[in-house]
Amino acid sequence: MPPSIHPVDLIAALRQKHLTPVIVFLTSRRACDEAMESFDHADIVLPPVRQDAIAAALERVIAQYPSIAEHPLIPTVRRIGVAAHHAGHLPSWKIAVEELMRQGCLDAVFATTTLAAGVDFPARTVVITQSSIRKSRDFTDLTIGEVQQIAGRAGRRGKDQVGFAVVTPSPYIDLGVLTKGFTGHPEAIDSQFTISYPMVLNLLKAHPHEQIQAILAKSFAQFQLNQRAELLERKLDALHIQMEPFGPRVCTDWITQWQTFDQARRQKPSRHQIRRHESPEVSARFHFLTPGRVVGLTRGRGIVLRQYRSKGQKSPMVTVLRPNGAVTECPAPSVSEVFDRVFDCEEAPVYPWCTTETFDELSHQLAELPTRVPVLPILVSKDSEPLPDAIVQSLGDFPCPTCPSRPACQKDFETASRLRQEQQRHTKSIQALRTSLWHRFQERVEVLQKFGYLTSHAQLTSEGEWARLIRIDHSLLITELIRAEAFSGADPSVLTGIMASIAHDDDRPGAFPRISSGLSSLLGQVRKLGESLSPYEDPPLLRADVAALAERWIADPALTWIGLCRLTTMAEGDIYRLLARTLEFLSQIHTLKATHPGLADSASQAIALIRRGVLEELP
Amino acid sequence: MTTDELEKLLAQQPVAVLHRLARGRVQRHFRAGKRRLIELILQHSSQNRAGLESDLQALVGERQSRAQQPISPAQTTRRPAAALPKRMPSRGGEPESSEPAVSLAAWFEGIGVPPPQPFVPDPWQEEALAALSDTDVVVSVPTGSGKTYVAVEAACRAMEDNRSVIYTSPLKALSNTKYTEFSRIFGADKVGILTGDRQENGQAPLLIMTTEILRNLLYDAASGEIDVRLDTLGLVILDESQYIADPERGVVWEETIIFSPSQAKLLLLSASIGNPQDIADWLTSIRPTACRLVRHSKRTVPLRAGYLHPNGKLTPLFKTLGIPYGHAGQLHPEAKRLFFEYEEETLPSGRPRR
Numbered sequence: 001m002p003p004s005i006h007p008v009d010l011i012a013a014l015r016q017k018h019l020t021p022v023i024v025f026l027t028s029r030r031a032c033d034e035a036m037e038s039f040d041h042a043d044i045v046l047p048p049v050r051q052d053a054i055a056a057a058l059e060r061v062i063a064q065y066p067s068i069a070e071h072p073l074i075p076t077v078r079r080i081g082v083a084a085h086h087a088g089h090l091p092s093w094k095i096a097v098e099e100l101m102r103q104g105c106l107d108a109v110f111a112t113t114t115l116a117a118g119v120d121f122p123a124r125t126v127v128i129t130q131s132s133i134r135k136s137r138d139f140t141d142l143t144i145g146e147v148q149q150i151a152g153r154a155g156r157r158g159k160d161q162v163g164f165a166v167v168t169p170s171p172y173i174d175l176g177v178l179t180k181g182f183t184g185h186p187e188a189i190d191s192q193f194t195i196s197y198p199m200v201l202n203l204l205k206a207h208p209h210e211q212i213q214a215i216l217a218k219s220f221a222q223f224q225l226n227q228r229a230e231l232l233e234r235k236l237d238a239l240h241i242q243m244e245p246f247g248p249r250v251c252t253d254w255i256t257q258w259q260t261f262d263q264a265r266r267q268k269p270s271r272h273q274i275r276r277h278e279s280p281e282v283s284a285r286f287h288f289l290t291p292g293r294v295v296g297l298t299r300g301r302g303i304v305l306r307q308y309r310s311k312g313q314k315s316p317m318v319t320v321l322r323p324n325g326a327v328t329e330c331p332a333p334s335v336s337e338v339f340d341r342v343f344d345c346e347e348a349p350v351y352p353w354c355t356t357e358t359f360d361e362l363s364h365q366l367a368e369l370p371t372r373v374p375v376l377p378i379l380v381s382k383d384s385e386p387l388p389d390a391i392v393q394s395l396g397d398f399p400c401p402t403c404p405s406r407p408a409c410q411k412d413f414e415t416a417s418r419l420r421q422e423q424q425r426h427t428k429s430i431q432a433l434r435t436s437l438w439h440r441f442q443e444r445v446e447v448l449q450k451f452g453y454l455t456s457h458a459q460l461t462s463e464g465e466w467a468r469l470i471r472i473d474h475s476l477l478i479t480e481l482i483r484a485e486a487f488s489g490a491d492p493s494v495l496t497g498i499m500a501s502i503a504h505d506d507d508r509p510g511a512f513p514r515i516s517s518g519l520s521s522l523l524g525q526v527r528k529l530g531e532s533l534s535p536y537e538d539p540p541l542l543r544a545d546v547a548a549l550a551e552r553w554i555a556d557p558a559l560t561w562i563g564l565c566r567l568t569t570m571a572e573g574d575i576y577r578l579l580a581r582t583l584e585f586l587s588q589i590h591t592l593k594a595t596h597p598g599l600a601d602s603a604s605q606a607i608a609l610i611r612r613g614v615l616e617e618l619p
Numbered sequence: 620m621t622t623d624e625l626e627k628l629l630a631q632q633p634v635a636v637l638h639r640l641a642r643g644r645v646q647r648h649f650r651a652g653k654r655r656l657i658e659l660i661l662q663h664s665s666q667n668r669a670g671l672e673s674d675l676q677a678l679v680g681e682r683q684s685r686a687q688q689p690i691s692p693a694q695t696t697r698r699p700a701a702a703l704p705k706r707m708p709s710r711g712g713e714p715e716s717s718e719p720a721v722s723l724a725a726w727f728e729g730i731g732v733p734p735p736q737p738f739v740p741d742p743w744q745e746e747a748l749a750a751l752s753d754t755d756v757v758v759s760v761p762t763g764s765g766k767t768y769v770a771v772e773a774a775c776r777a778m779e780d781n782r783s784v785i786y787t788s789p790l791k792a793l794s795n796t797k798y799t800e801f802s803r804i805f806g807a808d809k810v811g812i813l814t815g816d817r818q819e820n821g822q823a824p825l826l827i828m829t830t831e832i833l834r835n836l837l838y839d840a841a842s843g844e845i846d847v848r849l850d851t852l853g854l855v856i857l858d859e860s861q862y863i864a865d866p867e868r869g870v871v872w873e874e875t876i877i878f879s880p881s882q883a884k885l886l887l888l889s890a891s892i893g894n895p896q897d898i899a900d901w902l903t904s905i906r907p908t909a910c911r912l913v914r915h916s917k918r919t920v921p922l923r924a925g926y927l928h929p930n931g932k933l934t935p936l937f938k939t940l941g942i943p944y945g946h947a948g949q950l951h952p953e954a955k956r957l958f959f960e961y962e963e964e965t966l967p968s969g970r971p972r973r
Contacts (some may be wrong), residue, residue, distance in 0.1 A: 004929040004961070004965070005927065005928075005929040005931070009931060010927070012710060012880065013931045013933070014926065017727070018730055018731070019730075069869075085965065091792060091795075095795075096794075098796070121761055124730075127927070140892075145890065145891065145892065145893075148761065148890070148891055149762055149763065149772070149890055151922060151924075152761055152762025152890070152918075152921075153763065154922055155763065155918065155919075155920030155921070155922060156920065157763065157764075157920055158738075159728045159732055159767060159919050160730075160731075160733070160923070161730065161731060161732070161733045161921075162729050162730060162920060162921050163918075163920045163921070163922045163923070164730075164923050164924075164925055165922060165923070165924045165925070166921070166924070166925040166926070166927050166933070167924065167925070167926050167927070167936055168926070168927040168928075169928070169929065169958060169961045169962075169965075171965065174647070174649075174650075175649075175950075175958055176649050176947070177936075179936070179947045179948075179950065180947045182942050182947075183934075183935075183937075183942055183943055183944050183945060183946055183947045184944075184945075185893060185944075185945075186890075186891045186892050186893045187892075187893045187894065188892070188893035188894035188897070189861060189863065189864035189892050189894060190864055191863065191864070191869065192676065192765040192863075192864060192865060192866050192867075192870060192871055193869070193870050193871035193872065194870050196870070199805055199870075202838040202841070202842065204837070205841075205842040206841035206843075207837075207841075216903040218874075218877045219872050219873050219905075220898070220901050221864060223897070223900070223901040223904065224897070227897070228873075273643065299731055330732060339690070468842075471831075471834075471835055472839070524845050541736075561879070569691050579667070580791075580815075581815075582818065583815065584815035587815065610781065619654065
């Protein structure tokens, strides 16, 4: 969606007020592209002098990065002096835009906020059109830190006396979020420490197991956990003071004593209960005689409408709907069979114990019921004696009834026990805060022991020695694949395809080339392994289409970058990022040359093949 | 109180009171106009009317007592005057403030290029550099205040001492930019780059890398592989270190900081964050020397906020010339009016127009 003001008008207005150069932050890549398109026929062209300056500057960048020579945005950039800059573009294009902006050639850049943190070019003005950004599918409000990061791009040191942040409304704007962002104090940041498998292996390689806890204690995560623990400790101290009047009385631990006494006292039945003499079969069965249940009676079948116990009846009772529409009361023992069939039954408090609709529906269902309905197997447990007699009898042993401090205990018990519970809770959470990192580490150690990367004494096995060199996401999956020799004999293009599908974590849909059968069957294996590892490591997306794209780039050395881009609907920048990330994964595999020479060789071949065209030209 | 009475009473209140009343009751109440707000409040409180009424009474009472406070019995003659603005049909319900809002002309004042002046480092930059000679430093300053100057100058000083420097940034793109920039400053032979897929001049005294690469180097060194680059290491610069709070990659910053050799100084450069003191305290607790925090909240180039209406009308966003830090409510009346107008026009509901 474009901002509610037309991009051409926006730039014209800002130019007229001398607020250029400007960075316009838009919600999405598409918004940026659409904004650029809207300049196609705009007549706010630059004077020829500036057009020439842009052309000259572009020339210099193109000499360095020939891949952008044919970029479709170049005419607009030269004519109007506006450009788009987002993750869908090639890095070389982004470098070109940044360079033009630095030289002061451009009037406006349309960018996405996701990139605000990653670019290093300021302007006189920033235009904000949104107050939320897309974070993994959902839109979330910008934080104060993010708003200030965006606004911080306004005002160039040495080139501007003041910077301007201009808000312009669009359907995605909430002025409150933005004003709070401008004027607020940035949020505190929290540690996001996670313990990964390669971290465990590398730590254990360098340090003995018993030193690890001290190392983990040095993390910012533990520092912040300690801060929270200290807060709780202060609360705990306060609780200690509050607990002072409830110190030892006649018994040292009177709270527990009173609690047990109180429980026992309450459990003693206050009045004699009616003892029912039912056979265990009947009481077991009675639980199943819920409204809607189909039951067999001595004559015909019926559907239970309600169940009840009545003082006037010896047995528990059920009300049953009979096939002729009659509603009859039957004692539960007269139910001969309980069928495995329950209908929805909307209960009602008065006769006929269900709503009229349900009644009609049930009568209909009963008439339609097949002759053979499976019988519900019901287990009968013989020992149904839950009476806590022992406690009741031991009541006499308590000193409490005759104790002199009994009234005091009874009065204070509620407060004291609440305070004590709080104390226990705090103590427990303090302990958890102090040791949680260590526990998480131990969990990882256990998994690695299970897979044979660590010995039972937490030392690296020969497998662990090489596995620690794979320090990327999904490392467990990759090392397990290597151990299963999934790549033996696979040629570089298949290896690249698999690595690309493991590396790619974007679920933007797109159209892609067909996948080769070799890669597809291997990918099936990888997927299976990934699923079996899912209790220990989140499986990657493993998209076959992405794998096919990367494979094609390796398998066909004659394929040009333009040709590759035509094979898919993925944006250029995304393809570049996919291949660059795959390259990183492959170079990790390349480090295994000592233990897996064949695989490392295959990886280095793939690396050499990936680096061509645009990927070679760029850093 | 009947619904009608309540509605009438609500209608008599200024919008500010209604917004306070709506807080916690109506979602996104700040979007709604007065009439709509009353509607929403009543709708929400159909279950708990008593709660609403008591809150309303409290707010009204508070207002009255506040209105009466400054008027001492001797000044009764001024009373009608003081009561006057309350009876006026206050549109928009701006909080009363004696200061007039800034004019557009004043807002524009100063726009343009400053006269060229010799570069003088800011006091905070000097402070950071001075502190770095004997301890670790955490710098938390707003975007665009000149962190790069501190990085360059610190690197320069370390290299004069024959110590090597590692500079890390979170993104490959940033690393590449810095590589070009530093090569220009120090000469191409003095600067090297190591990223996941690029290695150039890997033995240079100033190495630029992504934080992940440095983490890997440190792990390799810890497990016994000798790396001369780490032996002579005098300074580690971690740019954009607010990334320590990144859900996926933050852990890498922690690992890097924990395993950085103790003889090297750490320089953490970060954008404004809420708790830089925590980071500094943490470094103090794990590093041999007490860490120095340099924070600075004033921007070098002052910032002004504006509001551009879709019809092309530009107004200041806040009543004050600069950003009124800590006072989000001080909107410029004109900006506020235009924005409400925009909301009125674009909100899809078919509610009555004023």
